[in-house]
């Protein structure tokens with residue numbers, strides 16, 4: 001009984017800098033499912049100069065979303081892999097209403113469904129501080145201040161509405177992303193029950 005109650009198909013949603021990537025890796029390990037980060041997959045493709053990377057790079061560098069068709073095809077591919085058959089943690093997808101619709105279709109065709117949508121929250125000042133800090137450490141090409149501001153804007157225009165949508169479906173769990181990494185992980189695990 002308790003085993004089947006553990007959610008295994010999870011979406012992590014939240015603004016840039018909320019800590020999704022950090023928490024996704026920890027949670028995936030705890031829950032024994034792969035963390036699938038669209039941002040990481042795009043960055044790996046950019047680094048390897050694949051065709052997908054070339055398609056994505058200019059959008060990423062401008063703080064804009066990569067077109068839905070490109071992103072959806074990539075995620076469909078990844079979710080079809082064997083290791084995702086028992087569950088997954090999606091970090092950074094879906095980010096638009098069209099992506100939600102596409103994810104619904106993908107899951108429906110395999111008879112699966114999302115168990116929980118975890119929203120990680122943090123206020124804008126904290127987000128900008130964190131992202132600028134990360135820029136200094138990691139040298140990410142989309143972590144300059146104007147691009148950071150644009151990413152936050154795009155999030156509130158295109159992705160924040162998805163929080164309401166999933167809340168209406170009864171799937172939303174909101175977790176405060178402020179505090180130490182350990183504190184936030186614990187909060188999430190408590191919220192997942």
Ligand code: ADP
Nearest residue numbers: 016017038039059060064065066071092093095
């Ligand atoms: P962050 O959440 O910090 O903005 P990510 O690593 O999740 O960073 O994403 C980096 C960039 O990759 C985004 O700004 C966007 O250009 C692209 N990207 C990632 N996921 C998606 C998605 N689901 N749809 C469109 N573009 C995406």
